[in-house]
Amino acid sequence: xxxxxxxxxxxxxxxxxxxxxxxxxxxxxxxxxxxxxxxxxxxxxxxxxxxxxxxxxxxxxxxxxxxxxxxxxxxxxxxxxxxxxxxxxxxxxxxxxxxxxxxxxxxxxxxxxxxxxxxxxxxxxxxxxxxxxxxxxxxxxxxxxxxxxxxxxxxxxxxxxx
Amino acid sequence: xxxxxxxxxxxxxxxxxxxxxxxxxxxxxxxxxxxxxxxxxxxxxxxxxxxxxxxxxxxxxxxxxxxxxxxxxxxxxxxxxxxxxxxxxxxxxxxxxxxxxxxxxxxxxxxxxxxxxxxxxxxxxxxxxxxxxxxxxxxxxxxxxxxxxxxxxxxxxxxxxxxxxxxxxxxxxxxxxxxxxxxxxxxxxxxxxxxxxxxxxxxxxxxxxxxxxxxxxxxxxxxxxxxxxxxxxxxxxxxxxxxxxxxxxxxxxxxxxxxxxxxxxxxxxxxxxxxxxxxxxxxxxxxxxxxxxxxxxxxxxxxxxxxxxxxxxxxxxxxxxxxxxxxxxxxxxxxxxxxxxxxxxxxxxxxxxxxxxxxxxxxxxxxxxxxxxxxxxxxxxxxxxxxxxxxxxxxxxxxxxxxxxxxxxxxxxxxxxxxxxxxxxxxxxxxxxxxxxxxxxxxxxxxxxxxxxxxxxxxxxxxxxxxxxxxxxxxxxx
Numbered sequence: 001x002x003x004x005x006x007x008x009x010x011x012x013x014x015x016x017x018x019x020x021x022x023x024x025x026x027x028x029x030x031x032x033x034x035x036x037x038x039x040x041x042x043x044x045x046x047x048x049x050x051x052x053x054x055x056x057x058x059x060x061x062x063x064x065x066x067x068x069x070x071x072x073x074x075x076x077x078x079x080x081x082x083x084x085x086x087x088x089x090x091x092x093x094x095x096x097x098x099x100x101x102x103x104x105x106x107x108x109x110x111x112x113x114x115x116x117x118x119x120x121x122x123x124x125x126x127x128x129x130x131x132x133x134x135x136x137x138x139x140x141x142x143x144x145x146x147x148x149x150x151x152x153x154x155x156x157x158x159x160x161x162x
Numbered sequence: 163x164x165x166x167x168x169x170x171x172x173x174x175x176x177x178x179x180x181x182x183x184x185x186x187x188x189x190x191x192x193x194x195x196x197x198x199x200x201x202x203x204x205x206x207x208x209x210x211x212x213x214x215x216x217x218x219x220x221x222x223x224x225x226x227x228x229x230x231x232x233x234x235x236x237x238x239x240x241x242x243x244x245x246x247x248x249x250x251x252x253x254x255x256x257x258x259x260x261x262x263x264x265x266x267x268x269x270x271x272x273x274x275x276x277x278x279x280x281x282x283x284x285x286x287x288x289x290x291x292x293x294x295x296x297x298x299x300x301x302x303x304x305x306x307x308x309x310x311x312x313x314x315x316x317x318x319x320x321x322x323x324x325x326x327x328x329x330x331x332x333x334x335x336x337x338x339x340x341x342x343x344x345x346x347x348x349x350x351x352x353x354x355x356x357x358x359x360x361x362x363x364x365x366x367x368x369x370x371x372x373x374x375x376x377x378x379x380x381x382x383x384x385x386x387x388x389x390x391x392x393x394x395x396x397x398x399x400x401x402x403x404x405x406x407x408x409x410x411x412x413x414x415x416x417x418x419x420x421x422x423x424x425x426x427x428x429x430x431x432x433x434x435x436x437x438x439x440x441x442x443x444x445x446x447x448x449x450x451x452x453x454x455x456x457x458x459x460x461x462x463x464x465x466x467x468x469x470x471x472x473x474x475x476x477x478x479x480x481x482x483x484x485x486x487x488x489x490x491x492x493x494x495x496x497x498x499x500x501x502x503x504x505x506x507x508x509x510x511x512x513x514x515x516x517x518x519x520x521x522x523x524x525x526x527x528x529x530x531x532x533x534x535x536x537x538x539x540x541x542x543x544x545x546x547x548x549x550x551x552x553x554x555x556x557x558x559x560x561x562x563x564x565x566x567x568x569x570x571x572x573x574x575x576x577x578x579x580x581x582x583x584x585x586x587x588x589x590x591x592x593x594x595x596x597x598x599x600x601x602x603x604x605x606x607x608x609x610x611x612x613x614x615x616x617x618x619x620x621x622x623x624x625x626x627x628x629x630x631x632x633x634x635x636x637x638x639x640x
Contacts, residue, residue, distance in 0.1 A: 006198065010488035013188075013195055014513065017520035020184045020243060024236050024527050027177055028534075077361075103542070105361060 068162055069121070069147075071114065076156030077103050085160075089115030092153055093126075100158075106130050107154030114145065114160075121145045121160055130154055173605075174235030175227050181239035182219050189215055189246015192489060196254040199490020214274070215246060218281045225285045229292075230602035234535060237601065240528045241579060241594050245587070247521060248580035249273055250489070251501075251508055258495035269501050269582050276584040280591035287595035294600045298543045301354025308347035309390065311340040312407070315398055327574055328398045341394075341403040342576075342589035345410065345554055346596070352411055353546035356418035360542075364419035387411045388431050392439075399445050402561060402573035408432060409557050414550040417536070453571040471498045475507030475566055479518075486514025501582040503574060506566045522563065525578070529556035532597050538604030548600045551593045 071083040071090060083090060083100050091098045093111040102111070108128035115122055124142040125132040132139040133152040150157045190212045197205035205211070219242050226233050252270045259267035291297070297304070315321040315328045322330040322337070331338050356363070363380050391408040394400055412428030415421075439446045448467030455461045456469035456476075463470065474497045481492060494500045494508035501508070510518045532552020536545045555578050562581075565572035576586040 006488060006491075009195060009198070011485065013191060013489070014485060014516045014520070016184070016188060016191065017513075017517055020181070020188055020239075021520050021523045021527070023184065024181060024240060024524070027174075027181065027236055028527070028530075 070161055071100065072159050072161050073100075074150065074157045074159050076154070078156060085114075085116075085121070087116060089113055092158070093128075102154060102156055104154040104156050107156065111153050112139070112151075114151075114158075115142075117142075123151055128153075173231050175223075175231065178226070178235035178238060179223060181236065182223060182242060185239040185243035185246065186212075186216055186219055188243050189250065192247050192250030193253060195489040196250050196257070197490070199488055200254065200257045201490075214278075215242075218278060222281055222285055225288050226598065229288050230598055232602045232605040232607075233598040234531050234601035234605065237528065237531050237594060237598055240524050240531075241591070244521065244524055244528075244579035245277055247509070248505065248577075248582075249277060251494075251505060251512070251580070252582050254490050254512070255495050255501045255508060257490075258493075262495070272584070273582050273587070276587045279584075280587045283588060284591040284595035287592055288599060291596075291599055294544050294547065294596065294603065295541060297350050297547070298354045298357070301351055304347045304354070305351035308344045308351055311344035311347060312390070312394055312403070314340045327400045329400045329403065329574075337584075339583070339585040341400070341407075342583075342585040343592075344403075345406060346551070346589060346592055348407060349410060349414070349547060349550040349554060352414045353543050353550055356414055356546055357542040360418040363415065363424075364421055388435065392435050396439075396443065399443075400574065401446060401449060401571070402575035405432075405561060405573060406554065406558055406575065410550055410554045413553040413557070414546055417549045417553075418546055449571045449573070453568060456568060471504065472566070472568060472572055474498075475504050476568060478507050479510035479515075479567070482511035482514045484515050486510075486512050486517055488512060502576060503562075503572075503581070504566060505577055505581045506563050509580070510566075521580070522559070525556065525559045529553070529559075531601070532556075535597060535601040535604045539600055540604070544600045544603060548597060548604075551597055555590065555593060 069085040071085060073079055073081040078100075081100070090100060091110060091113055092100045092102065092107075093109050094102055094104065094107050095109040098110065107130070108126070110126045111128040112132040113124045113126055115124065121144070122142040123132060123134060123139055123145050125139045134143050134145070134149055137143075145151065145160045147160050147162050150159055152158075190208065193211055194204045194208050197203060197208065219238075222238055222242075226238065249270065252273050256267050256270040259265045259269075314331050317331075320331050320333055321328055322332050324330050329339050329341055331340050388408060391404040394404040394407070408428070409432075412425060412432075415424040415428070436446075440450045441447065445467065452461060452467065452469035452472060456473050458469075461469050462473055478492065478494055478497055481487065486492070489512050492508075492511040494504075494511045497504045497507055506518070509521060513521070529552045532548055532555065536549035536552065539545055539548060558575055558578055561570065561573055562575050562577045564570040565575075576583045578586065578590045
């Protein structure tokens with residue numbers, strides 16, 4: 001076989017190697033462009049900032065219509081997690097069966113419950129060891145939750161947001 | 163930690179098939195070019211060889227379609243490409259060895275057999291291991307197994323000392339390097355251990371100069387692993403494995419805690435250990451000497467422990483230049499252990515800088531896919547395991563290539579997928595199988611959380627409780 005063919009094959013093989021590398025990278029392009037990456041720390045800062053800039057929605061929804069309401073974890077290992085609220089209550093704790101499973105050594109397995117009643121949302125402590133706090137107040141009986149009030153469960157802080 | 167909002171998920175099995183085709187052309191093309199370069203004709207058995215490689219790759223692809231349909235589409239083709247190029251290079255060296263009198267040869271056939279066994283084992287792992295979280299149950303079993311594997315070569319009778327390092331175990335006709343498997347077992351242990359203890363390791367302690375220092379009593383595990391890797395260095399005289407295990411642990415500690423202080427502590431401990439080892443043990447000292455003064459004539463010609471092999475490898479790569487001599491047209495066989503420790507130098511000579519860079523890029527993308535899997539997967543154990551395994555593949559490549567190119571002292575590790583060695587090939591294919599399994603979990607469409615909201619506050623326990631349950635259910639972030 002001629003020298004030229006050998007050289008062409010040699011260079012062609014190198015080109016093939018790079019074609020492979022580049023096509024593998026092309027497949028990964030989706031990972032680099034267009035993905036929304038949110039730093040948890042940044043999310044925490046943003047969540048801690050006052051919500052004043054957000055226009056307050058008209059507070060006259062029908063009783064069962066609590067759409068757009070959600071629980072947001074603003075502190076703790078799960079910072080940034082969002083639980084959309086429907087018309088059913090939300091169980092918070094470490095047990096795998098809870099709606100919001102906290103990976104938090106300071107929370108009890110079934111720590112607290114957040115439930116709707118008469119168009120408002122209430123938080124109730126389920127006999128947890130470290131207690132549930134609304135602001136600085138320990139929750140003894142079901143307490144009504146206003147949007148933006150921090151609820152401390154173990155090391156995590158959860159807020160009701162609209 | 164960072165949360166990534168996923169795109170609409172494409173399973174990517176079709177893409178995988180396409181990339182697999184190119185990877186197979188690379189492997190088979192290399193084999194044909196070796197025949198052309200050495201003997202002037204395409205090897206007569208190229209069709210059978212091609213059929214074998216295609217069969218293995220397709221079998222793995224079918225297993226993925228069956229058992230892990232959302233697995234990462236790039237990992238398997240990259241692995242197949244590296245393995246194919248390695249096989250062709252070993253075959254090329256084998257042809258040169260066979261022409262020499264009194265030279266051991268027959269590596270290519272054995273490597274091909276090991277490839278088949280490795281692919282089969284990877285497929286078995288994918289079929290049997292339905293959920294990587296099952297491995298978390300065996301955290302401490304994995305620790306015992308890992309430490310036992312590391313210590314196995316010291317057992318008299320089955321342990322063997324080859325070329326000064328006591329890292330071989332020979333039972334009957336089969337020789338193994340158990341440390342290669344130990345790295346998988348220890349990765350499982352580290353992941354399981356750290357996922358439960360990371361809070362204490364990350365949060366407790368005082369801050370000094372912007373570094374969050376851990377408490378003294380939390381230093382226990384890192385000290386133990388450091389001592390174990392030093393013991394490997396002293397008792398088995400194996401610098402590479404010791405570096406690899408310690409590096410993996412430090413990397414996983416960093417992944418788990420996000421505390422730079424662990425990296426600083428790890429580096430300080432390692433530099434201290436290495437400095438002591440270099441002065442106290444002659445074999446480590448000789449490695450440093452050969453690294454720093456490689457081109458001194460008396461260091462070059464010293465046997466054993468001289469820099470002759472290293473410098474010949476450098477000469478080989480220099481002879482290759484930018485575009486290489488072409489497969490089968492260089493003289494890589496003059497370097498001792500050109501098929502195992504110095505396969506990178508052999509490839510550098512025949513494929514040149516361009517080809518070697520492409521191969522390093524393939525390794526890099528492979529590691530990147532592992533780390534991407536770690537970001538994407540939703541449970542902490544999977545994150546740490548995928549991150550640790552990806553790191554260990556990348557780190558091993560770095561240590562070998564760095565050693566051969568004289569960036570760091572040479573250590574006796576094998577290049578993942580490229581170098582000759584059954585244990586290394588088996589272990590790395592198992593790592594790939596684990597990464598594929600975890601990536602299947604990472605890329606699978608996330609379960610919708612609102613569907614989990616139970617009616618009336620009573621949690622719907624339709625799934626069984628236990629270790630298989632995710633401990634973290636994270637959906638998206640604004």
